[in-house]
Amino acid sequence: MSTNPTHITAPDGTPFIEVVRFIQTxxxxxxxxxxxxxxxxxxxxxxxxxxxxNAVFPSVAxxxxxxxxxxxxxxxxxxxxxxxxxxxxxVRQGS
Numbered sequence: 001m002s003t004n005p006t007h008i009t010a011p012d013g014t015p016f017i018e019v020v021r022f023i024q025t026x027x028x029x030x031x032x033x034x035x036x037x038x039x040x041x042x043x044x045x046x047x048x049x050x051x052x053x054n055a056v057f058p059s060v061a062x063x064x065x066x067x068x069x070x071x072x073x074x075x076x077x078x079x080x081x082x083x084x085x086x087x088x089x090x091v092r093q094g095s
Contacts, residue, residue, distance in 0.1 A: 027053070030069025034062035 022040040027033075036055045043050045057063040 028071050029064045029067040030061060030071060034058060034065060036062075036066070038048065 020042045022042075024038050025035050026038050027035045034057060036057045038053070038055045039053075041052045043052070057066065
């Protein structure tokens with residue numbers, strides 16, 4: 001996985017935002033041989049963080065195979081667990 005922080009500054013030179021991008025490949029167990037390219041971007045938006053996640057499959061058929069094998073449920077479960085952790089205070093700034 002690679003991480004690419006980007007610092008954006010206001011016109012007066014004041015630090016404005018830091019964007020962090022994660023890039024990885026992923027092969028879902030339910031769709032062997034179909035490696036997707038995944039990106040995740042974390043944006044600081046005034047003391048809060050916005051996460052954008054995207055997966056690109058080599059074909060529509062590969063994407064459909066992963067969805068049919070239950071990948072969507074795994075992603076939703078993971079996002080629910082992340083929301084639970086963030087809401088509980090178990091994860092703090094700088095952790």
